[in-house]
Amino acid sequence: MSDSVTPPLPRPTSLRETPLCQWHAAHGGRMVDFAGWNMPVQYASIVDEHLATRSSVGLFDVSHMGRLSVTGPGALDWLESMLTRKVAGIVPGQFRYTLVTADAPAPVVILDDALVSRDSDAADGTPRMGLVINAGNRERVVAWLRSRLPATGVDLVDHTLETAMIAVQGPKGVDLVAGLSSGGDGTRIRALGNYRGTTATVAGHAAAVSRTGYTGEDGVEVTVAAADAVAVWEAILAAALPLGGRSCGLGARDTLRLEAGMPLYGHELGADSDPFALGLALAVNLEGRTFPGRGALTVLKARQPERVRIGLDLGSKRSAREGNPVLGGAGGEIGVVTSGSFAPTIGHAVAMALVAPAFASEGTVVEIAIRDARQQARVVGLPFYRRPPGGGKPPAAG
Amino acid sequence: MLKDVRFAKSHEWISPVAGGVATVGISAYAVEALTDLVFMQLPAVGRKVKAGESIGEIESVKAVSDLYAPVSGEIVEVNSTLPDHLESLGQDPFGAGWIVKIRPDDPAEIDALLDRAAYEALIGSQPH
Numbered sequence: 001m002s003d004s005v006t007p008p009l010p011r012p013t014s015l016r017e018t019p020l021c022q023w024h025a026a027h028g029g030r031m032v033d034f035a036g037w038n039m040p041v042q043y044a045s046i047v048d049e050h051l052a053t054r055s056s057v058g059l060f061d062v063s064h065m066g067r068l069s070v071t072g073p074g075a076l077d078w079l080e081s082m083l084t085r086k087v088a089g090i091v092p093g094q095f096r097y098t099l100v101t102a103d104a105p106a107p108v109v110i111l112d113d114a115l116v117s118r119d120s121d122a123a124d125g126t127p128r129m130g131l132v133i134n135a136g137n138r139e140r141v142v143a144w145l146r147s148r149l150p151a152t153g154v155d156l157v158d159h160t161l162e163t164a165m166i167a168v169q170g171p172k173g174v175d176l177v178a179g180l181s182s183g184g185d186g187t188r189i190r191a192l193g194n195y196r197g198t199t200a201t202v203a204g205h206a207a208a209v210s211r212t213g214y215t216g217e218d219g220v221e222v223t224v225a226a227a228d229a230v231a232v233w234e235a236i237l238a239a240a241l242p243l244g245g246r247s248c249g250l251g252a253r254d255t256l257r258l259e260a261g262m263p264l265y266g267h268e269l270g271a272d273s274d275p276f277a278l279g280l281a282l283a284v285n286l287e288g289r290t291f292p293g294r295g296a297l298t299v300l301k302a303r304q305p306e307r308v309r310i311g312l313d314l315g316s317k318r319s320a321r322e323g324n325p326v327l328g329g330a331g332g333e334i335g336v337v338t339s340g341s342f343a344p345t346i347g348h349a350v351a352m353a354l355v356a357p358a359f360a361s362e363g364t365v366v367e368i369a370i371r372d373a374r375q376q377a378r379v380v381g382l383p384f385y386r387r388p389p390g391g392g393k394p395p396a397a398g
Numbered sequence: 399m400l401k402d403v404r405f406a407k408s409h410e411w412i413s414p415v416a417g418g419v420a421t422v423g424i425s426a427y428a429v430e431a432l433t434d435l436v437f438m439q440l441p442a443v444g445r446k447v448k449a450g451e452s453i454g455e456i457e458s459v460k461a462v463s464d465l466y467a468p469v470s471g472e473i474v475e476v477n478s479t480l481p482d483h484l485e486s487l488g489q490d491p492f493g494a495g496w497i498v499k500i501r502p503d504d505p506a507e508i509d510a511l512l513d514r515a516a517y518e519a520l521i522g523s524q525p526h
Contacts (some may be wrong), residue, residue: 046459047434317437342436
């Protein structure tokens with residue numbers, strides 16, 4: 001990996017705080033260092049928070065995620081030239097999952113995975129674009145993007161510290177936020193398709209609302225000014241509590257995304273990952289496009305990967321953890337666990353792993369070395385959990 | 399019995415010796431701090447252990463913790479129904495939540511552990 005494209009991550013001497021940090025600490029949040037941010041891992045029980053999100057609604061402070069705007073007459077064309085996912089056809093209010101890649105001598109350098117969006121156009125018709133990136137990669141992604149900005153025509157601004165982002169996830173999330181918005185805004189929120197967004201007034205405050213999330217549930221993510229964060233959070237929570245909803249920490253967010261089979265940067269996904277081997281082919285569009293790392297990705301797509309991402313069902317209460325070796329029939333190491341936990345919705349432990357393709361077929365039985373024990377596990381398709389049909393489907397747009 | 403129970407700094411409690419055997423569990427504080435317990439590995443009956451040696455594992459959704467022998471001795475009985483009823487650890491720590499019974503090599507080792515007041519002072523000084 002080239003040092004010039006992946007500057008070392010900064011080592012903050014004190015933890016960053018989101019606009020909701022003091023609220024979490026004052027309401028029983030167990031605060032931990034997450035990617036340099038002082039974040040709640042849980043309030044009381046991760047299992048209760050997880051199950052409340054699956055059955056009703058959970059609130060998550062995701063303000064640590066990076067929020068960037070890319071504006072100016074050249075914004076759309078420049079992002080089209082920088083991202084693995086096609087941006088050219090994106091319409092106002094649309095979101096797409098993409099990778100941010102650099103060009104380097106190494107096979108490919110994945111700097112992050114991200115959501116790219118097109119907000120409503122400016123008054124003069126020029127597109128206004130947004131990017132949401134991972135907290136732990138924010139500084140280096142911003143530095144990389146800035147290094148590639150054209151001399152004129154594109155403005156890149158990091159809004160992370162002046163805004164807050166609240167994920168409202170679960171089958172009751174969309175209706176709940178719509179109900180806190182006045183007539184027309186609420187109707188528009190209810191009508192949002194998946195990966196679509198709109199501006200709205202939520203609990204009396206200006207907000208951007210998108211039907212996105214990282215839990216495998218229906219729901220929305222609400223972005224507001226930092227000064228409005230506590231008022232909006234408390235209004236959403238007050239409406240959620242009578243429904244059986246609750247505030248949730250990053251512990252539940254991690255078990256929810258694991259059940260949903262979603263990769264997490266730094267675990268499944270890393271700088272030298274092969275996105276095709278991870279099942280992320282849909283995040284890479286090579287057709288007639290040019291972007292950093294495209295040549296290397298073309299080579300990766302054509303070859304047989306050494307390791308592919310799979311799901312493992314342990315059927316046990318004992319969990320596999322990241323780094324545990326996966327063993328094949330003869331006891332040799334054939335892969336490694338990338339994420340593992342007790343899965344509250346499923347009732348036992350599951351894991352994601354990278355293994356040799358010969359062991360990736362569903363139904364294959366492997367062993368996982370967990371400390372002194374050997375735990376059998378069966379290869380299963382991802383995701384482990386799929387939300388029931390109906391509840392999560394957006395209504396027909398009116 | 400509750401009055402005379404002693405605690406290790408690693409949050410195990412141990413009862414006074416009765417009939418040559420003492421009962422071991424973990425404190426309610428430890429259960430509260432761990433939360434979301436899902437798995438427990440118990441030691442084999444008959445195993446000889448040294449004080450401070452790991453005799454099992456307690457796993458929560460987030461992490462695995464070792465269970466340590468508070469004194470040296472022999473494991474003479476384990477609560478084999480406990481792994482399927484981990485809620486007993488928090489609800490009835492000195493009753494249904496007992497973990498192992500140990501025959502101490504030297505019962506005086508128990509007296510050297512923390513009494514209730516000293517243990518409460520210890521956990522009072524720890525961040526939640």
